[in-house]
Amino acid sequence: MSAQRAQLSRRGFLGGAVLFVAGTAVGCTTSPTGASSSGAKTTLNVWSHAYGEAGTQQALTRYAARFTKANPDIAVKVTWVPGDYTAKLNASLLTAAAPDVFEHGEFTQGLARRGQVAALDTQYGSAKDDFNQGDRDLLTVDGKLYGVQMVDDVMMLYYRKSALAKAGITPPTTFDALASAAKALTTKKRKGLYIGADGVGETPALAVFSNGGELVADGKVAFASPKAVEAVTALKRLHDDKSLLLGFTTDWWDPSALIQGAAAMQWCGLWAMPAVKKALGKDFGILPWPAFKAGGSPVLRVGGWTSCVNAKGKNVDAAKKFVQWLWIEQKELQRDWSEGYGFHVPPRKSVAAVARKLSQGPAKETVELAAEYGRHNPNTWDSASSTPFTAAAAKIVTGQGDPARLLAAAAKQAQAAVDKQLS
Structure with missing residues (x-):
């Protein structure tokens, strides 16, 4: 259930809406009828992007039905939004037809500073400390919490054990070792590494983090520091060695490149692990994006989706x-949402501790590594601040200019x- 760039391609399947009236599901349009006759005084419009994992739409509508059964004065319409969810949400939020509750990928401070989302500290109550600290940091603006994390999506490297063993390669722990392994694993029929169809993917940010750098720190953009320049420049080696799989039919979020043998290693997410395990059995392992060099740090990227209230x-x-009922009080449903439709880490520590499918094998290893090396993007990292960085990195890795400049x-x-977002 990764966010932002994955929304367009991985999520755009279904459309429609469902109204729950006293626990009964009724197919409807965006202007539902029947709520008043049921006794419900309020109808909530709850927006969700079109998840690609099978069963997600049914799960969300099932949760809404249970809420309405417990709160018959509130009917819930779940609107399933296909296509470019972010663009549609942003457009809707400018109108009177904006949803009452909406999920947001990669929460940013601007939402709170524009007065678009409501503070939820009261709703957290005594459960606040049970939520992952990184999630709380992401959602905190001026000391207040402005959303509840629904899932944590962990992203890391997958590799084919048999391919590395045949080549006599151990899982790499530095960028130099990763680049060498990718080159050695490249054959006429297979590339060593897949990081995305464009050959860039999330690697520029990973490179910065892995060399001890930051994207934004205390409101100041930091990705032009000497450490950041050094690490991003090094990514060019992967292109020069021709060890990257380019232009594959699906992007990095889908594990098909690894499963089909088009690449020996692939950057992907925990959500894909059930599919990888089904296809490859025990012939796969996971590891962080390696430390750039001594003094750096391995990195697993942590993203996810946040439930917000339209202020x-x-x-x-x-x-x-x-939001309080579903994402704070209902531990059973939070666990179902995290491990029933792909693998995701529950944001609540007590729920993660009893998530059975995450308690063994590579899934458990991923959760443990994320706890130690997981990095969220800063909550000032919106499209306006990230796009210039990504565009510059794309030029750097293909040799189109001086990296520092x-x-x-x-x-x-x-x-x-x-600055605009923080003003």
Whole structure:
């Protein structure tokens, strides 16, 4: 259930909406009828992007039905939004038809500072400390919490054990070793590494983190530092060695490149592990993006989805009640959501501790590594601040300019975007 760039391609399957009236599901349009006759005083419009994992739509509508059964005065319409969810959500939030509750991928401070989302500290109550600290840091603006994390999506490297064993290669622990392994594993029929169809993917940010750098720190863009320049520049080696799989039919979020043998190693997510295990059995392992060099740190990227309440909506109190009920109080449903439809880490520590499918093998290893090396993007990292960085990195890895100058120019653009978001 990864966010942002994955939304367009991995999520765009289904559309429609469902209204729950006193626990009964009724197919409807975005203007439902029947709520008043059921006795419900309020109808909540809850938006979800179109998840690709089988069973997710049914699960969300089932959860909504249970909420309405427990709260018959509140009907819930779950709107399943296909296509470019972020663009549609942003457009909707400018209108009176905006959803009461919506999920957001990669929460950013701007949502709170624009007064778009409501603070939920009261709803957390005594459960606050049970939520992952990294998630709470992401969702905190000026000391207040502005959303509840629904899932933590962990992203890491998968590798084919048999391919590495045949080549006499041990899982790499530095970038130099990763680049050497990718080159050695490349054959006429297979590339050593897949990081995305564009040959860039998430690697620029991973490179910065792995060399002890930051993207944004204390409101200041930091990706043009000497350490960041060094690490991003090194990614060019993967292109020069021709060890990257480019232009594959699905992007990095889908494990098909690894499963089909098109690449021996692939950057992907924990959500894909059931499919990888089904296809490869025990012939796979996982590892972090390796430390750039001594003094650096391995990295697993942590993203996910956040449930937010529209602070400008007409039903704020009912919306807060729904979010509190589902994502704070209902541990059973939170566990079902995290391990029933692909693998995801529950944001609540007590729920993660009893998630059976995450308690063994590579899934357990992933969770443990994420606890030690997991990194969230900063909550000022929106499209306006991240796009200049990604564009500069794409030029650097293909040799289209001086890396230091490209990143410095990108940092200037990104800083203007961060300043605007924080103002």
